[in-house]
Structures are given as C-alpha cells and as structure tokens.
Amino acid sequence: MARVVVDVMLKPEILDPQGQAVQRALPRLGFEGVSDVRQGKRFELEVDGPVDDSALARIHELAESFLANTVIEDFTVKVEEVKAEAGK
Amino acid sequence: MARVVVDVMLKPEILDPQGQAVQRALPRLGFEGVSDVRQGKRFELEVDGPVDDSALARIHELAESFLANTVIEDFTVKVEEVKAEAGK
Numbered sequence: 001m002a003r004v005v006v007d008v009m010l011k012p013e014i015l016d017p018q019g020q021a022v023q024r025a026l027p028r029l030g031f032e033g034v035s036d037v038r039q040g041k042r043f044e045l046e047v048d049g050p051v052d053d054s055a056l057a058r059i060h061e062l063a064e065s066f067l068a069n070t071v072i073e074d075f076t077v078k079v080e081e082v083k084a085e086a087g088k
Numbered sequence: 089m090a091r092v093v094v095d096v097m098l099k100p101e102i103l104d105p106q107g108q109a110v111q112r113a114l115p116r117l118g119f120e121g122v123s124d125v126r127q128g129k130r131f132e133l134e135v136d137g138p139v140d141d142s143a144l145a146r147i148h149e150l151a152e153s154f155l156a157n158t159v160i161e162d163f164t165v166k167v168e169e170v171k172a173e174a175g176k
Contacts, residue, residue: 001123007130022131022155031150033143035089036134042095043110046124055121062119067110 002051003080004059008068009040043067044080051079090139091168092147096156097128131155132168139167 010016016038023037043063047055060077068075098104104126111125131151135143148165156163 009130009132019131025154026150029150029154031146033136034133035136036132038132040130040132042097042128042130043107044097044124044126044128045122048121048123058119062114062117066113066117 002047004045004047004051005078005080006043006045006059006063006067006075007040007078008043008073008075009038011072011074014072090135092133092135092139092144093166093168094131094133094147094151094155094163095128095166096131096151096161096163097126099160099162102160
C-alpha cells in the first residue's frame with residue numbers, strides 16, 4: 001500500500017483568480033510580504049501493491065487524462081511513504 | 089524569495105465526495121488498483137525575504153485562519169526552494 005500524490009496547478013501563464021483573491025486579502029488581514037498566491041488541487045491516491053515504474057507510468061497517464069486539464073494545468077506525480085497498517 | 093506550500097486536505101473522518109467520484113470512475117476508465125482517492129487544495133505562496141521561523145509561524149497562523157477550515161480540514165506547511173531569478 002503506497003500513497004501517490006498528484007499536484008495539479010494552473011500553468012504560470014494562466015490567470016488564477018482564486019489565488020489572486022487570497023493574495024489581495026492577506027494585507028487587509030494583517031499578513032504582509034506574500035507577493036503571489038496560486039491555488040491548485042492535490043489528489044492523494046492510495047495504490048494497492050508496490051508502486052513500481054509501470055504503476056507510476058499508469059498513474060502519470062491517469063493524471064494526464066483525468067485529473068489535470070493539460071491545456072491550462074501542469075501536474076506532478078510523487079510517491080509518499082505510508083505507515084504500514086495492521087494486516088497490510 | 090521563497091515558495092511556501094500549504095496543503096489543505098479534508099480530515100480522514102470527513103467524507104470526500106469529490107475524491108470518491110474520482111476513485112469510482114477509475115475502474116471504468118481502465119485504471120485498477122487505486123483503493124482510495126482524496127482531493128484537497130494546494131496553495132503556493134511566494135514569500136518576500138527569507139523564510140525564517142517567525143515567517144513560518146505567521147504563515148502557519150495564516151493557513152490556520154484563512155486557508156483551511158480546521159473543523160473539517162488538516163493542513164501542512166512546507167518550504168520549497170525556488171530557483172533564483174535575475175535581479176533577486
């Protein structure tokens with residue numbers, strides 16, 4: 001059992017109104033010194049079995065086809081260690 | 089200039105319909121072996137100046153107050169290195 005994280009962010013050249021709204025609100029709320037905020041999505045996938053190269057390739061394909069809109073979004077795939085659970 | 093990443097995920101005990109919808113769709117789309125999907129938010133903050141302990145403490149406070157709803161969401165704060173840009 002492993003956890004694979006897919007981060008999906010708007011491409012740098014795409015306007016991000018959600019992030020801008022957060023960034024503009026921060027000084028009003030007393031937080032200075034944040035020059036830019038981008039907001040994206042994070043998917044945590046629990047994958048059965050070992051995450052070998054072929055599994056990663058499939059998850060990459062999955063992320064590219066279904067999790068990200070690659071016209072406007074970039075994505076990254078990372079493997080995260082998960083503590084072993086009893087019986088797994 | 090440093091990038092700080094705040095990941096906001098629903099707490100494990102909170103139902104995640106978005107993640108479930110993705111997880112249920114995967115077998116239909118030809119991807120087996122993913123037992124769970126959770127969907128959350130990722131914020132990338134570009135912070136002016138060095139990210140020392142006091143800056144991190146403020147970002148933690150910011151994340152807790154404005155980026156996450158801590159009744160139903162957990163968050164993590166991580167510093168990411170950013171390549172130096174010309175003139176910075």
